[in-house]
Amino acid sequence: MLQLTGVTKNYGSRRVLDDVGFTVADGRLTGFVGGNGAGKTTTMRIALGVLASNGGSVQLNGTPVTPEDRRRFGYMPEERGLYPKMKVGEHIAYLARLHGYSKAQATANAEALLERLGLGERLGDLIETLSLGNQQRAQIAAALVHDPEVLILDEPFSGLDPLAVEVVAGVLQERAAAGAAVLFSSHQLDVVERLCDDLVIIAGGTIRAAGTRAELRAAHSVPRFEISTTDDLGWLREIDEVTVLELAGGQAVFDADPAVARRVLQRAAASGEVDAFIPQHPTLAQIFREVIR
Missing domain, CATH: 3.40.50.300 (P-loop containing nucleotide triphosphate hydrolases)
Incomplete structure (x- = not known):
């Protein structure tokens, strides 16, 4: 060592x-x-x-x-x-x-x-x-x-x-x-x-x-999630605890506390079929840009 x-x-x-x-x-x-x-x-x-x-x-x-x-x-x-x-x-x-x-x-x-x-x-x-x-x-x-x-x-x-x-x-x-x-x-x-x-x-x-x-x-991760469903996700913008980063029909990327994200998943599942729900992790390039500021 x-x-x-x-x-x-x-x-x-x-x-x-x-x-x-x-x-x-x-x-x-x-x-x-x-x-x-x-x-x-x-x-x-x-x-x-x-x-x-x-x-x-x-x-x-x-x-x-x-x-x-x-x-x-x-x-x-x-x-x-x-x-x-x-x-x-x-x-x-x-x-x-x-x-x-x-x-x-x-x-x-x-x-x-x-x-x-x-x-x-x-x-x-x-x-x-x-x-x-x-x-x-x-x-x-x-x-x-x-x-x-x-x-x-x-x-x-x-x-x-x-x-x-x-x-x-x-x-x-x-x-x-x-x-x-x-x-x-x-x-x-x-x-x-x-x-x-x-x-x-x-x-x-x-x-x-x-x-x-x-x-x-x-250490440098913002709780971020990607969701893909058969339903329109426009209602995401109405949730105060959610910051929507990308939204196009049934595809969205958003920041939220994990507990809030679970509620989003539950509501999406109740409205239509959920094809994917994936936590996103920062890349090294993103971490690098953050720590050298």
């Missing part, structure tokens, strides 16, 4: 991180979201020891992270960091050898991982000849090839087509299922919402919300 507590960072008189704290649990995917300049990359670099903080702590399983601990980390920066003149398979195997693997095991790890990421036929190609999307896949392989216990990825889905997103998402889920603590940032909120167990939202260098998807939805 990776834990950040009270992390601060200043550049001169400007504070870019202020009391940042959250946990990345073993076996779980944690999405880290925020706008440009919110502090995501700075936070990740401090967790990795690439950048020094001005205050706070970074701990692994309850003790301060050491340089030896960080050898068990995997990191994918947003910027491309591979050697363009090296062959794909050789490069990823070389990185595994830097982490102590034998030549045979490093080669086996690299080839299996690149095959899983859809680059099995490109092992002998130079990095620079790959498309940007395939370079991104190779960059992800570089972060994973030594089987890290903690995985930190900065915008891993950037530049990937929908099929590649699914492949990479599957690989990250497999790593989490094997027990790794996985933290990744992304501007693709729909992917984050679908993939993550836990979410952290940062804006202006401070954590605005953190928790599981269910916890964030509960």
Whole structure:
């Protein structure tokens, strides 16, 4: 488990991180979201020891992270960091050898991982000849090839087509299922919402919300319901405790206390056939807009 507590960072008189704290649990995917300049990359670099903080702590399983601990980390920066003149398979195997693997095991790890990421036929190609999307896949392989216990990825889905997103998402889920603590940032909120167990939202260098998807939805949810019936629902506008958001014949979306919503359902059922009555939950994009105001 990776834990950040009270992390601060200043550049001169400007504070870019202020009391940042959250946990990345073993076996779980944690999405880290925020706008440009919110502090995501700075936070990740401090967790990795690439950048020094001005205050706070970074701990692994309850003790301060050491340089030896960080050898068990995997990191994918947003910027491309591979050697363009090296062959794909050789490069990823070389990185595994830097982490102590034998030549045979490093080669086996690299080839299996690149095959899983859809680059099995490109092992002998130079990095620079790959498309940007395939370079991104190779960059992800570089972060994973030594089987890290903690995985930190900065915008891993950037530049990937929908099929590649699914492949990479599957690989990250497999790593989490094997027990790794996985933290990744992304501007693709729909992917984050679908993939993550836990979410952290940062804006202006401070954590605005953190928790599981269910916890964030509960904390930021307005009781909202969608109803579809065979009867006209115009009478909804006559109920003072109901705020009608959408209404077209027998279709409506409205806000109301759950007890009031039950009365709406009962009245609708008494007037005609109810085809659907569904509580609506806020999307991550909606929660994000709310908490960064």
